[in-house]
Amino acid sequence: MALKEPTSAGECVYFTNRNIGNGKVKAWVFKGNCPKCGKGLMGKPKDAKTGKVKIRAKEYVCSECGYTVEQKEYEESLTASIRHTCPYCGFEGETEILFKRKKIQIFNEETQKKKSAEALRFACSKCGKNIDVTKKMK
Numbered sequence: 001m002a003l004k005e006p007t008s009a010g011e012c013v014y015f016t017n018r019n020i021g022n023g024k025v026k027a028w029v030f031k032g033n034c035p036k037c038g039k040g041l042m043g044k045p046k047d048a049k050t051g052k053v054k055i056r057a058k059e060y061v062c063s064e065c066g067y068t069v070e071q072k073e074y075e076e077s078l079t080a081s082i083r084h085t086c087p088y089c090g091f092e093g094e095t096e097i098l099f100k101r102k103k104i105q106i107f108n109e110e111t112q113k114k115k116s117a118e119a120l121r122f123a124c125s126k127c128g129k130n131i132d133v134t135k136k137m138k
Contacts, residue, residue, distance in 0.1 A: 003081045003094050006030065013078060014099065016133060023087030025133055027120065029080045029099045040064030042074060076100045080120060084131060091126035104132060 006012050006028050014029040031041045040063040044053045060074045061067070080099040085092045101118040108115045119132040 003083060003096070005083075013075065014080070018133070020131065020133070021087035022090070023085045023131070025082060025084045025131065027080055027082045027133055029075075029078050032074070032078055034062035034065060034067055035069070036067040037062060037065040042069065082120075082122060082133075084122075084124075086124040086127060086129070086131065088129045089124065089127040091124060093125045095122055095125060097122050101135065104134075106134065 006015065009015050011031060012028050013031050014027070016028075017026045018024070031043060034040045034042055042060040042062055044055060044057045045059065045061045046053055058071045059068050060071060076099065078099040079096050082095050082097065083093075084095070097120065099120070102121055103116050104119050104121065105114050106117050107113075117134045119134040121130050121132050123130055
């Protein structure tokens with residue numbers, strides 16, 4: 001299974017390239033076609049004055065027909081492509097999962113407390129251990 005990599009971040013809804021322990025993860029989600037007209041790509045709305053994309057918008061808009069979909073509903077219909085090196089066994093693999101973030105518990109070493117975070121969770125195809133790609137935290 002050869003995954004198609006994006007040529008620019010403009011064609012992605014989500015893109016990350018990180019080191020997780022001794023492993024690496026590169027994950028991306030391509031923009032989907034409009035469910036109504038099927039021609040245009042769905043993307044965040046643009047500001048009328050400046051022409052810049054509103055990055056904090058809670059909806060996606062079709063570039064052709066103007067059809068609007070809520071962010072959570074639209075993102076959960078997409079698939080995430082992931083190329084990874086497992087931090088546990090060193091296996092290099094590729095996988096595709098639904099782009100649906102789940103709440104997981106993470107131990108924060110600075111405060112010595114457990115913390116809840118949203119993450120994409122997938123299993124290594126060789127050893128079966130879970131690998132989490134957490135949402136960037138502030």
